[in-house]
Amino acid sequence: MKKYNVELLPAAYADLDEVFDYIMPESLQAANETLDNIVSSLHRLEDFPQSGVPLTERSMKKFNFKMVIINPYIAFYRFIDEKVIIYRILHCARNYPHLLKESMRQK
Numbered sequence: 001m002k003k004y005n006v007e008l009l010p011a012a013y014a015d016l017d018e019v020f021d022y023i024m025p026e027s028l029q030a031a032n033e034t035l036d037n038i039v040s041s042l043h044r045l046e047d048f049p050q051s052g053v054p055l056t057e058r059s060m061k062k063f064n065f066k067m068v069i070i071n072p073y074i075a076f077y078r079f080i081d082e083k084v085i086i087y088r089i090l091h092c093a094r095n096y097p098h099l100l101k102e103s104m105r106q107k
Contacts, residue, residue, distance in 0.1 A: 003046045004082060005083045006084040007083060009086060020035055041068055042075060051068070052066030052068045054066055055067060057097050059101070060100060063078065065100065073091055074096065076100055088100060
C-alpha cells in the first residue's frame, strides 16, 4: 500500500502546543495521551488520505478542505499533489471557518 506524506503547517504545530499547554496543568499524562491520540489519527492519513469528511460550509468548499474528527478536536487538511497538508487542529467549539480562512490568507 502506498504511503503519502503528511505535512503539518506551522499553525497546526502551534495548535498542538496550545492543546498540550491547556491540558498539562491538570494532568501531564492526559496532555501526552491527547497529543498521542491526535498524532496517531493524523498518521492514518498516510494510508488513507481521502478518508476525511469534506467541509460542506459554503464559504469553505472552494478550498477543498477535509476534516478528521479526533474528539473533541478536528484536524483540517487538504490533499494536494499526493501530499496531506494539515492546516489546523482545533477544538470543535471554536469558530473553525473563520480560523481556516485566516490560515489560508497567511499561507
